[in-house]
Amino acid sequence: MTETPRRPDREAVRVDLVKTACVRPGRIEDAARMGAVFVETYRAAHRGQVPDDLIECRTPEQSARGWERALRELAATTDPDWCIYVAQDEREQVVGIAVGRLARPPHDGADANDVRDGRSPDHPTTPDPLGDGEVNLLYVQPAHQGRGHGRHLVHAVARFLAARGVQRLVIGVLAINAPARGFYERIGGRLIGYRPYEEDGHVMEEAVYAWDLDRLLDTVSVQ
Numbered sequence: 718m719t720e721t722p723r724r725p726d727r728e729a730v731r732v733d734l735v736k737t738a739c740v741r742p743g744r745i746e747d748a749a750r751m752g753a754v755f756v757e758t759y760r761a762a763h764r765g766q767v768p769d770d771l772i773e774c775r776t777p778e779q780s781a782r783g784w785e786r787a788l789r790e791l792a793a794t795t796d797p798d799w800c801i802y803v804a805q806d807e808r809e810q811v812v813g814i815a816v817g818r819l820a821r822p823p824h825d826g827a828d829a830n831d832v833r834d835g836r837s838p839d840h841p842t843t844p845d846p847l848g849d850g851e852v853n854l855l856y857v858q859p860a861h862q863g864r865g866h867g868r869h870l871v872h873a874v875a876r877f878l879a880a881r882g883v884q885r886l887v888i889g890v891l892a893i894n895a896p897a898r899g900f901y902e903r904i905g906g907r908l909i910g911y912r913p914y915e916e917d918g919h920v921m922e923e924a925v926y927a928w929d930l931d932r933l934l935d936t937v938s939v940q
């Protein structure tokens with residue numbers, strides 16, 4: 718009689734995947750791979766969410782050059798107020814990217830300082846530029862999604878910001894990006910409002926989620 722192969726226990730597989738998820742600061746030599754991951758993921762996630770020219774104008778090579786510039790700048794900065802983390806798979810291949818930074822002062826762009834309360838758009842809620850930090854970018858390659866990389870990347874940025882005295886993490890996500898919003902809600906994000914988001918002359922709407930950093934990092938320590 719042939720023995721039925723044992724099916725792996727789903728929870729054990731999940732724990733194993735979470736254990737192998739590894740997040741570390743980005744390095745200059747990651748730039749080419751980051752360009753490829755970013756463009757593949759951007760196109761897969763945002764086609765139909767953003768105008769087509771924003772999808773078509775991106776190439777892995779151009780993106781890699783941008784990552785290389787950013788990584789060089791970061792490496793040359795003492796005590797930076799921003800960070801780049803990558804997630805790698807079990808073969809140490811980069812499969813995810815996160816960028817975070819302390820909130821900019823109110824005069825410097827729209828970022829965290831332009832949040833509008835969803836119910837009263839004429840009354841901006843003004844986050845404290847000293848108390849807030851943001852995840853500005855978060856992308857996990859489609860074939861590697863659902864394995865804990867996104868959560869680990871958010872936690873890495875959260876730890877970076879908490880070490881600099883930040884109390885609240887905010888993340889803006891295209892309002893139309895329902896899957897990513899589902900992810901942010903799943904990891905405890907609270908919707909605090911909406912704000913305009915501009916990319917290459919196209920103005921879109923972002924939903925903004927917030928986390929109390931102490932509470933977010935408490936949930937990490939009990940995982």
Ligand SMILES: CC(C)(COP(=O)(O)OP(=O)(O)OC[C@H]1O[C@@H](n2cnc3c(N)ncnc32)[C@H](O)[C@@H]1OP(=O)(O)O)[C@@H](O)C(=O)NCCC(=O)NCCS
Binds near residue numbers: 862863895903
């Ligand atoms: C959004 C994204 C970063 C999430 O990363 P990920 O590695 O797939 O997510 P994780 O595996 O870490 O998921 C963490 C938890 O969220 C849940 N989750 C993931 N996607 C979800 C979704 N669409 N809806 C609801 N829950 C979701 C997971 O099931 C998991 O739950 P659990 O471990 O508590 O059971 C990733 O899917 C991605 O890169 N998407 C495309 C790009 C994008 O839209 N980025 C955001 C731009 S702001």
